[in-house]
Amino acid sequence: MTFDKTYQYNFPTTIRFGAGSSGELGDYLLKNNLRQPLVVTDANVSQLVFFKKIIDGLKKKNIHAEIFSDIHKNPLKSDVYKGTDAYDLSGRDAIIGIGGGAALDVARAVVLRVNHREDLFKYDDLIGGDVYVTNEVPHFITIPTTAGTGSEVGRSAIIADDETHQKKILFSPKLLAKIVFADPLLTMELPSFITAATGMDALTHNMEAYLAKMPHPLCEGIAVEAISLISQSLEKAVNQPDLEARSKMLIASLMGAVAFQKGLGVVHSLAHPLSSLLDTHHGLANAVNLPYGMEFNSEGFEYKFRRIARALELKEETSQAVTQYLFHLNTSIHIPLHLRDIGVKPEHIEILSDLALADFAHPNNPKPVNREDFRNLYHKAL
Numbered sequence: 001m002t003f004d005k006t007y008q009y010n011f012p013t014t015i016r017f018g019a020g021s022s023g024e025l026g027d028y029l030l031k032n033n034l035r036q037p038l039v040v041t042d043a044n045v046s047q048l049v050f051f052k053k054i055i056d057g058l059k060k061k062n063i064h065a066e067i068f069s070d071i072h073k074n075p076l077k078s079d080v081y082k083g084t085d086a087y088d089l090s091g092r093d094a095i096i097g098i099g100g101g102a103a104l105d106v107a108r109a110v111v112l113r114v115n116h117r118e119d120l121f122k123y124d125d126l127i128g129g130d131v132y133v134t135n136e137v138p139h140f141i142t143i144p145t146t147a148g149t150g151s152e153v154g155r156s157a158i159i160a161d162d163e164t165h166q167k168k169i170l171f172s173p174k175l176l177a178k179i180v181f182a183d184p185l186l187t188m189e190l191p192s193f194i195t196a197a198t199g200m201d202a203l204t205h206n207m208e209a210y211l212a213k214m215p216h217p218l219c220e221g222i223a224v225e226a227i228s229l230i231s232q233s234l235e236k237a238v239n240q241p242d243l244e245a246r247s248k249m250l251i252a253s254l255m256g257a258v259a260f261q262k263g264l265g266v267v268h269s270l271a272h273p274l275s276s277l278l279d280t281h282h283g284l285a286n287a288v289n290l291p292y293g294m295e296f297n298s299e300g301f302e303y304k305f306r307r308i309a310r311a312l313e314l315k316e317e318t319s320q321a322v323t324q325y326l327f328h329l330n331t332s333i334h335i336p337l338h339l340r341d342i343g344v345k346p347e348h349i350e351i352l353s354d355l356a357l358a359d360f361a362h363p364n365n366p367k368p369v370n371r372e373d374f375r376n377l378y379h380k381a382l
């Protein structure tokens with residue numbers, strides 16, 4: 001690791017972590033004089049028992065939440081516009097995101113849009129749009145209900161264009177939540193498929209962040225510890241969930257999002273086009289590609305894989321052992337080992353390779369990745 005210039009390191013917001021912490025929401029709002037929040041969630045979460053309990057708890061404290069849940073699983077710009085209309089029409093004073101990464105990303109993009117009314121993609125970080133995020137933003141609170149994206153502690157939202165489905169990143173430190181209530185009890189009833197897919201997203205964040213080019217020992221430490229927590233708990237959280245496994249997964253997913261300020265890599269670039277082209281769940285797309293991407297990264301980075309192998313408590317501290325572990329883990333949590341099993345066809349590979357090359361994640365990969373590499377990786381994983 002060489003520190004060849006000055007780097008910026010950021011750490012997130014206040015986190016209230018623990019079983020029952022979501023019950024503190026009402027008192028927190030009252031303390032901050034907020035009584036008219038917009039709650040952004042998805043249609044499915046809005047019907048769950050814990051969600052209704054949270055909203056009822058607010059009502060009892062005379063806090064009148066407006067609920068907006070009309071969003072897509074890979075969120076679209078029009079979702080954000082509709083959510084902002086809901087904020088405007090009912091005179092809201094705060095935004096609470098409750099849900100998985102999709103709901104939290106829409107909530108964060110609405111936070112941006114409330115006082116920034118140019119075309120949403122003018123603020124696209126990849127074209128330097130973050131400089132236009134200059135106005136105040138509403139008070140923002142996040143409550144994650146999946147253990148995967150870690151979007152609750154993030155400062156970016158991934159939103160796709162309605163027509164092209166190309167994903168854009170809205171980014172600004174202003175989009176960080178003021179407080180996160182991370183309550184593992186809310187994840188107890190997560191279906192096993194979602195637990196598996198979101199958990200593999202968290203593992204991918206931590207592995208890619210650990211390997212990413214930027215020198216950042218703070219995040220490397222966090223990522224390695226989170227890899228260890230996931231290896232102790234993901235299989236259990238999928239097959240025999242208990243509070244301990246759910247808690248470890250929730251904190252590890254949050255750690256992943258803290259760690260990936262360091263960057264992501266080749267696996268996310270392989271995964272993103274699957275979501276934009278075939279609407280594949282983000283975590284599932286990462287899960288299938290992860291062993292192949294790690295195999296690709298191993299040469300030249302053996303010392304880093306040794307550390308990962310140690311965190312996973314593998315007998316052999318080699319990159320091959322790490323790749324084998326990932327295939328076994330996918331099998332044990334019922335995730336397919338091949339892209340063909342999740343709807344990818346040979347004829348998709350050329351366009352997938354173009355999209356992967358254009359993706360924002362791989363420039364931070366420890367090894368450069370060209371179009372031929374992406375093509376080979378998709379063929380290998382097919």
Ligand SMILES: NC(=O)c1ccc[n+]([C@@H]2O[C@H](COP(=O)([O-])OP(=O)(O)OC[C@H]3O[C@@H](n4cnc5c(N)ncnc54)[C@H](O)[C@@H]3O)[C@@H](O)[C@H]2O)c1
Binds near residue numbers: 283
């Ligand atoms: N902002 C970021 O840094 C970042 C990082 C990675 C991914 N993402 C985005 O996050 C999204 C994926 O998020 P996700 O993996 O959390 O999936 P998700 O938000 O789509 O949720 C998956 C499913 O689980 C359901 N669900 C959520 N919580 C539940 C609970 N407690 N019990 C039962 N069901 C529940 C949801 O209704 C949904 O059907 C993608 O849009 C991706 O682009 C964002």
Ligand SMILES: [Fe+2]
Binds near residue numbers: 205
């Ligand atoms: Fe991810």
